[in-house]
Amino acid sequence: MWLFNRLLPKLIRKGRLTVITHDGQSSSYGDGDPAWPALTMRLHDAQVARDIVRDPRLGAGEAYMDGRYSIEGGDILDFVTFVRANRPWESGSSALERKGMAARAGAALVGRVNRFNQRRTSKANVAHHYDLSDRLYDLFLDRDRQYSCAYWTDPANTLEQAQTEKLGHIAAKLHLSPGQTVLDIGCGWGGMALYLNRTCDVDVLGITLSEEQLKVARARAEAAGVSDRVKFALIDYRDVQGRFDRIVSVGMFEHVGPAHYREFFRTCHNKLTPQGVMLLHTIGRINKPGTTDAWTRKYIFPGGYSPSLSEVMKASERNKLMITDVEVLRLHYAYTLREWYERVQDKRAEIEALYDARFFRMWSFYLAGATAAFESGGMVNFQLQYCRDRRTLPITRDYMADAEKALRAKG
Structure with a gap:
């Protein structure tokens, strides 16, 4: 004791x-x-x-x-x-202390080592988390299987409603027109790609490194009768050919790794048409660059890292991508994670039958820790809009609200 x-x-x-x-x-x-x-x-x-x-x-x-x-x-x-x-991010001394040179150097070295994500290990890292049984995700995600932060216009909304509104919130920022082409980097189980095609009449290529996600996404497009316009591929974003009017990436940037941020944005710049627009949705930290904790690296997201805004800006600004809008979602993921946690607890028997009691406790601890990080810790979500030409988008944000309202009416 x-x-x-x-x-x-x-x-x-x-x-x-x-x-x-x-x-x-x-x-x-x-x-x-x-x-x-x-x-x-x-x-x-x-x-x-x-x-x-x-x-x-x-x-x-x-x-x-x-x-x-x-x-x-x-x-x-x-x-x-x-x-x-008991120790929220906002607390602490009113006078911020400055670390010594040795402490700063040591922290920076640990950070670089922990955040390095080699290309040859990317697929294995993705598979570690996303190639779990489809049945597991069906037990706690919404019907559309959105495995990222929802958008809560009202905390009393259902998870399904909040996830649908997330799709509309992002689509509105893409400023889409019928017939445009969209690259969805890290497409998950295809929900975003199918939504954009259905509501905005665009052609989408969704890419993933998860074989399980690919199978589900392709089956969904086939069932919807849109596999000629919504295609999915098992491919690294760096290997995609062609150019696109729009790029969207939701919940994938956390797996890129800071060592590859400049390469990521350079690739996105080169894949966009001159009038192209990009929307990046990622978990982020509201303080300076850090490290992913050892438990999460070992059991949940090997190679995963949530960036500070300064890290993202440093990489994107060097690649001729103009930042045109920044939104910080502070509590939205906390609401989402609590919904997932409650659903996991309700499905304890099924999850333990699918895996075992230790896995159930692991998954519960993961969701609990993530919830705490967004409620009291230093984690938020960033939605960052980029374009290549400053004249591509309207000069006020009114178009986003108008488009979002129209998309909500479509459901």
Whole structure:
């Protein structure tokens, strides 16, 4: 318990966290504020505390996966969001401290190593997450199987409505005209491509590195009778041939890796027509460049990294892409993740039958941690619009609102 006594008083200041060891010792932390949660963490072996203190994120995640501790008075989502809310991103000293040169250099080196994503490993990294059983994603995603941040015009909306409105929100920013060609980089299971074709009368090529996603996307286009206009391919974005009037990429940039950002934007510039427009939707961090935590890299997104806005701008501005609109979605992914988490909990029996109890706990911890990062941590979503010619788009944003309203009417 002495290990936790060194760590937890710094982490838990509001509310109450009681820790009960495997041999029955009990300690409590926090001020007991009744407006905050009161949770109990029960440790099931003598080594849990040491493993968590040694590496809090990796240790806490692995110990929970292995069933070495449990949460009472709530669940893992309650626990993780409670801990993170005690130290929100907005908190801290009013005077920001400056790190020494050695500390900055060390952090930068670790960041470069952790964020490096070689081309030859990209497909394997994508497969690690997206080539899981189709049945898993059917259990917690919306009917259109959108596996990215939804757009909540009202937090009371259904997940299905919020995901459809996300598609319209993005389509409006693409400023589409009938007959145009669109490249969808990281097309997922085809929902965006099919939506753009149906609502905007455009031809779309969706590309992915996931074989499972490709099969589903092609089957959906065939079933809709639009496979002549909505095509899907298993190909790296760098190998696509031809030019397109529009490029859209939703939830794929997180897998590019900072070492390849300039190459990504150079490729997009060269794939756009001179009057082309691009919309990039990505998870991002509202502070400076950092690293992906060890647990997420190991179990969920190997090679994945969410960029700071400065990293994106540094790469895109060197490739003659003009930034024409920036939107920061602050809480939208938190709402989305809570919906996914609740659906996963409701489908526990099916998920454990599909995989096992350890996988269920892993997936729950992943969604809980992500929710906390968007509710209290430094994660947001960026929607960045680019063009090659400054005269391509209207000079005010009114066209976006008008188009979005029309698209909502189409449903």
